[in-house]
Amino acid sequence: MSETRSKPRHRRRKTALAVGVPLALTAAGTLAYGTDFGVFGADAQRTASAATAAPAWATATADGFASVNALGQNGTYGGRDGKTVTVKTLADLEKYATAAEPYVIVVAATITMDPVGKEIKVQSNKTIVGSGTSGQIVGGGFFLGSGVHNVIIRNLTIRDAYQGIWNDKEHDFDGIQMDGAHHVWIDHNDLRNMADGLIDVRKDSTYVTVSWNKLSNDNKAFGIGWTENVVTDITIHHNWIRETEQRNPSTDNAAHAHLYNNFLEDVAGTTIKSSYGNYSRGATKMLLENSYFQGMNNPVIKDSTATIVQKGNTFVSTTGRNESGGTAFDAKTYYAYTLDKTADVPALLKSGVGPRSSIGTSAAATTAAAATTLTVAKDGSGQYSTVQAAVNAVPANNASRVVIAVKPGTYRELVKVPSNKPHVTIQGTGSSRKDTVIVYNNASGTQKPDGSGTYGTGGSATVAVEADDFQARNLTITNDFDEAAHQDIAQQAVALRTAADKVFLDSIIVNGDQDTLLLDTAAKDKLGRVYVSNSYVTGNVDFIFGRATAVIDKSVITLKKRWNGTSAGYITAPSTVANRKGILIANSTVNGDVSSASFYLGRPWHAGGDATLDPQTTVRNTTLSAAIKSTPWTDMSGFSWKDDRFAEYKNTGAGSGSASSDRPQLTDAQASGQEVADWLGDWTPTAS
DSSP: OOSOOOOOOOSOOOOOOOOOOOOOOSOSSSOOTTOOOOOOOGGGOOOSSSOOOOOGGGGOOOOGGGGSEETTEESOOTTTTSEEEEEOSHHHHHHHHTSSSOEEEEEOSEEEOSSTTOEEEOOSSEEEEESTTOOEEESOEEEEOTTOEEEEEESOEEEOOOOSOTTOSSOOOOSEEEESOEEEEEESOEEEOOSSEEEEEETTOEEEEEESOEEEEEEEEEEEEOSSOOOEEEEEESOEEEEEEEOSSEEESEEEEEEESOEEEOOTTSSOOOSOSEEEETTOEEEEESOEEESOBSOEEEOTTOEEEEESOEEESOBSOBOOBSOOOOGGGTOOOOOOOGGGHHHHHHHHSSOOSOGGGSHHHHHHHHOEEEEEOTTSOSSBSSHHHHHHHSOTTOOSOEEEEEOSEEEESOEEEOTTOOSEEEEEOSSSTTSEEEEEOOOTTOBOTTSSOBOHHHHTOSEEEOSSSOEEESOEEEEOOOTGGGTTSOOOOOSEEEESSSEEEESOEEEOSBTOEEEEOSSTTSOOEEEEESOEEEESEEEEEESSEEEEESOEEEEOOOTTSOOOEEEEEEOOOTTSOOEEEESOEEEOSSOTTOEEEEOOOOGGGOTTOOOEEEEESOEEOTTBOSSOBOOBTTBOGGGSEEEEESOBSTTOOOOBTTBOBOOHHHHTTSSHHHHHTTOOOOOO
16 A cells, blocks of 8 residues: 555545553563463374364463453463363373463363362463363362462363251362462353352452353352452353352452353242342452342342442342442453343353353364364475465365464465465464464565566565455464665565455464555455454554454554654554444554654555545554554545544553544443444354
């Protein structure tokens, strides 16, 4: 895309329409490539006893507070960087769970704790996941001590340490207990009949998400706190808590407790009676949304020092206290989430919580199971020595996923995934996304070898994706065109071009200068959705641009100086078709070693002078460095940005600013329609 063009002004001016600690992924300054979000390490996955693939859920990552980057840990992804082992004995489970190395531990049997009440001391970087419904822990559970982090416990039944006394004061036999742990995800488990609590999150444990679990038949369901410090951040969503007396949960001195879409049920005529439901204690700030309370006594209570903000909850046949008060927080300043309708919660959870009868029955798992893997290695140890050769080997109009696993190395080549090869994943297999690099150096003005002219902007791309349902993961894509040495030709040099729908770019680096990342569609009348997550994008002029409906989420955008050392540039240049959504930057960080007030957030690109386009960029809940101008939008080639759709919402940092005619800010009502889910529509990006 040219930096300047001559185009007429157009149209009447319209009203611009544009998640408070954003995900600050690195400090302002140069890009810290060493701060990785975790990788799949596909080549390293194997079991201890047999060459069995990891279950489809084994490589999933957490949502909620467990997804927030903090305390030196970037999200929660468990043991996916390590080997996958299948265990059927207590000795093997304890061996791998307590090891220093990362592991995905697949529990494929009923394992009975010896002695009763034993809690295995899980170490950091572990995923413990049940194989279907066969993964059961009987008579004990798991303990996560101080400093233990990045742990996932999923798809297990943990049961029956009960010692015959309902209100047991003698035993502390919990299902899952953590004392000072952080970044923990407890998901899709069935916990019942323990001798104390089903889940305890204690002693400043933080960045925890508890989701889609069934907690039942116990005195104490779920306790949080036991400290005078106010540091715990926890998300509790889509849990069915039934037939438990207390701690449903009890939340003591939590800095941020976000509870939503939970179902609390006290069944009439049974021996277990609820003392209370959700309890906000001490200095807790609790946000309670779209939860359903059936038959509960004292369904929502708070201390005088605590706060509860209630939104959209339903209470049926409840009695006693139902309290709220004070000011809580906006969870969407920390992470994105979508609320289910409260009326749907009981049926949704009754059918959806707990272990899945067969992990392989989920849509994502079916795709993974059907996937074909092609390996690429420069040293000849793979099936192919170039990435393009592997792409060429994908059958035309393939119906199922093909994973191209690229071993570490630098691959200087052009890669094109044509439109008749959907469902392709290109995935680096190194320990870092820096280990696998695809690079080339064409520019718009570079002459083609056959003498047929120059490449043009789109044709300059190192990697070009024209196939739907494409994914890239754990690698770097670069255009290293030398601008200083080639001042005589057009400078646009694309690293990655997408012109397809349902493109998922996860944990990658995209490097360039001008026009780094072109997010396009197959045609003007075609929808093209792109989701970029946990990634880095670098450049200086219009380096995130195009007409796609694109989300840059939980990522770092790093600004670079130009070839001559000057600081000036533009981050986005959308060319959005009218009545479509354009570019959304959310929950991210903008930084770079450039001068203060030298970069614009964006400008409208009316490609080809097309006055019918309606370019859109929204930047929200993002940390902006001082490099951003106080008037962050500007005109382009005769088209006024004020005639298009440019806005911000709740950004922070030295480069943020208050609302003005030159800096439109979304209202809360407008922002509610400009969430990540609004951009993606009926598509939920899932790693495969």
